Amino acid sequence: MDYSAPDERPITDAVKTEAQRALKERPSFSIRTRIILGFLMLFLFSLGINITSVIMLTRIQSKLGFLESASSYTFEVQQARRFEKNYFLYRTNLADAREHTYRAREILEGDREEMASVVGVAHFETMARHVDRYEELLSRLEEPNEKRGGDSPPYEEIEEELREHGAEMISVAGQLLAKERESVENMLQASKRILIFIIPVLFIVIVYVANFIARQMLQPLNRLMADTRRIADGDFTPITPRRRYRDEFTELAMALNHMWHQLVHRHDLLVQAHKLKAVGTLTAGVAHELNNPINNIMLTASMLEEDYKSLSDRERLDMVRDLLDQAERSRIIVRSLLDFARESELKTGLLQIRDPIEDVLQLTSNQIKLSKVKVVRQFAANLPPFHGDPHQINQVFLNLVLNAIDAMPHGGTLTVTTRIADERDYIMAEITDTGVGIPEHVLTNIFDPFFTSKPTGKGTGLGLSVSLGIIQKHGGEIRVRSRTGEGTTFTILLPMAKVPA
Amino acid sequence: MNGSLQIMLVDDEPIVGKRLKPALAKYGLEVEVFEDGPGALRRLREKEFDIVVTDVRMEDVDGMQVLEYVLANSKRTKVIIITGYATVEVAREALVKGAFDFIAKPFKPDDLRAVIDRAAKALGHPGIRKSDD
Ligand SMILES: Nc1ncnc2c1ncn2[C@@H]1O[C@H](COP(=O)(O)OP(=O)(O)OP(=O)(O)O)[C@@H](O)[C@H]1O
Ligand SMILES: [Mg+2]
Numbered sequence A: 001m002d003y004s005a006p007d008e009r010p011i012t013d014a015v016k017t018e019a020q021r022a023l024k025e026r027p028s029f030s031i032r033t034r035i036i037l038g039f040l041m042l043f044l045f046s047l048g049i050n051i052t053s054v055i056m057l058t059r060i061q062s063k064l065g066f067l068e069s070a071s072s073y074t075f076e077v078q079q080a081r082r083f084e085k086n087y088f089l090y091r092t093n094l095a096d097a098r099e100h101t102y103r104a105r106e107i108l109e110g111d112r113e114e115m116a117s118v119v120g121v122a123h124f125e126t127m128a129r130h131v132d133r134y135e136e137l138l139s140r141l142e143e144p145n146e147k148r149g150g151d152s153p154p155y156e157e158i159e160e161e162l163r164e165h166g167a168e169m170i171s172v173a174g175q176l177l178a179k180e181r182e183s184v185e186n187m188l189q190a191s192k193r194i195l196i197f198i199i200p201v202l203f204i205v206i207v208y209v210a211n212f213i214a215r216q217m218l219q220p221l222n223r224l225m226a227d228t229r230r231i232a233d234g235d236f237t238p239i240t241p242r243r244r245y246r247d248e249f250t251e252l253a254m255a256l257n258h259m260w261h262q263l264v265h266r267h268d269l270l271v272q273a274h275k276l277k278a279v280g281t282l283t284a285g286v287a288h289e290l291n292n293p294i295n296n297i298m299l300t301a302s303m304l305e306e307d308y309k310s311l312s313d314r315e316r317l318d319m320v321r322d323l324l325d326q327a328e329r330s331r332i333i334v335r336s337l338l339d340f341a342r343e344s345e346l347k348t349g350l351l352q353i354r355d356p357i358e359d360v361l362q363l364t365s366n367q368i369k370l371s372k373v374k375v376v377r378q379f380a381a382n383l384p385p386f387h388g389d390p391h392q393i394n395q396v397f398l399n400l401v402l403n404a405i406d407a408m409p410h411g412g413t414l415t416v417t418t419r420i421a422d423e424r425d426y427i428m429a430e431i432t433d434t435g436v437g438i439p440e441h442v443l444t445n446i447f448d449p450f451f452t453s454k455p456t457g458k459g460t461g462l463g464l465s466v467s468l469g470i471i472q473k474h475g476g477e478i479r480v481r482s483r484t485g486e487g488t489t490f491t492i493l494l495p496m497a498k499v500p501a
Numbered sequence B: 001m002n003g004s005l006q007i008m009l010v011d012d013e014p015i016v017g018k019r020l021k022p023a024l025a026k027y028g029l030e031v032e033v034f035e036d037g038p039g040a041l042r043r044l045r046e047k048e049f050d051i052v053v054t055d056v057r058m059e060d061v062d063g064m065q066v067l068e069y070v071l072a073n074s075k076r077t078k079v080i081i082i083t084g085y086a087t088v089e090v091a092r093e094a095l096v097k098g099a100f101d102f103i104a105k106p107f108k109p110d111d112l113r114a115v116i117d118r119a120a121k122a123l124g125h126p127g128i129r130k131s132d133d
Helices: A005-025 A031-090 A094-110 A112-119 A121-146 A155-232 A248-306 A313-341 A354-363 A365-370 A390-407 A463-473 B014-025 B037-046 B063-073 B088-097 B109-122
Strands: A349-351 A373-379 A386-388 A412-420 A426-433 A477-483 A487-495 B006-010 B030-034 B051-055 B078-083 B101-104
Touching (some): A031 A112, A031 A121, A031 A248, A094 A112, A094 A121, A155 A248, A248 A313, A248 A390, A248 B014, A248 B109, A313 A354, A313 A390, A349 A390, A354 A390, A354 A412, A386 A390, A386 A487, A390 A412, A390 A426, A390 A487, A463 A477, B006 B037, B014 B030, B014 B109, B030 B037, B037 B063, B051 B109, B063 B088, B078 B109
Parallel strands (some): A373 A412, B006 B030, B006 B051, B078 B101
Antiparallel strands (some): A349 A386, A412 A426, A426 A487, A477 A487
């Protein structure tokens, strides 16, 4: 009695192994690695900014150092010139002028490298040359003082040249100072601009990294959530890879696939268990119903034997025909049950909705008769077929009809309707009883496995849960509406088969 | 004809009546056959039978209702209930209510004859036996 399993198991097995293999075969690129990479990117970016800032600051610092030297140089040169003027006016302070020129040269010598690197070697050399010459001229001025009285013809020339070099020194120093001030100013401006500019860029980078990490985590989580919802809703296809790399979520997906596989298996076991239970119920009805033809056969055969000699040929023939009819009737009573109970190779195919319903009404005819239920058929003509497994669909209608019969212990009317559904591309079957109905607070529970209002031993509570599983597997839906004391209607919706035109 | 017992046989299976009527007639019993409860009840209103044999399971009016009607209207009539194989509770219920006896399907004509014989004796009748033809 391994109902539907041997044929179906290998298929789901194959689908499962295929999905698991595809999931596993992708190159591994763990979320952990991805997060580390994301943060590494952010770190490198910040590092770049830091290094740039440090370089800028170092350069500004050296510029400031230079500016200091340049301004003391300028100061010394200005002092020297002041004393130079005094000398020419009052012949005093020549020593002071020399002193200051000496200091100016010292500054130039001391910061030689630094200044040369800032103003350029050529420029620096010119500056140094001016100072050297200036100093030399000053010392020449001293000479004639010592040899006073001798002719000192170059005196005016010296003064002239001194003025020239002095002015040159001042103007070069001034230019230098101005230029360097400007460049420091520019560098400070630039650093400020970089710092201001960095804020939006850093913000964008952080948003991007955060987004990237969130996507890495949330996207597979959302997908798995959708997958579990899909599986719970009865879509029986496994999770297949949708990204190029394998990661931590792959394990989860594989675990879910395994769970899905077990669920399908358990569901099949439940279907099978409930089917056996239904067979039990039907067997009682069959035993009941068989009494009548067997009784007829027994009475007829007994009388045939008793009166064999005295009966006319016509009467004997009538009795033999009755015997045959009643034997046939017994066969029909037993056969539908055997057909239902028997394992069948038949799998999915195109079905007319009324066929399984008629099968089930035949199958339950004994129960129907026993409980004095009248059956009303309202079948629409020319309904399009649907795609399904006839045995599973039979089981659904059987569960619904048996439930309806159970709901009408003192008899009633069972109305079976088939028609095109209001929903596009669906056909519909309705099983309506005039039974006890289902209280509203229970209505949400009736599809739960093991929910039953029937005494233990009579109801397992599996019927509707199994039926729902089967109908969902067929892409359909079960609905119910009920009023206590008036009756219940179960509606089955099944998608029409797409028949090629 | 005076001494012959009046039998009503109710069963919605036509073959039951068709075979049992001659089977019982052979034993000197006068049998009226009905295939539905309402017809039987109508006839019961017109005529008192000695023995009513009724199937318990029928549409519209079942054997229990026939039994109740007879018990309410004709004290001396013996009611024999035909039950299905699996309905022991129904048989017990019938006996508690006041049926004379029950007989379970499937049965042979002789089984019914035996029960009718006991019922006849309970009615003070000498019992049934095959009438000479
Ligand atoms: N047509 C109906 N009328 C009234 N109540 C119903 C009807 N169909 C289902 N129910 C309620 O839903 C419950 C669950 O039904 P379900 O078929 O799942 O299990 P069950 O019939 O109790 O057990 P089993 O199917 O194993 O006999 C029933 O116990 C009953 O209370
Ligand atoms: Mg059920």
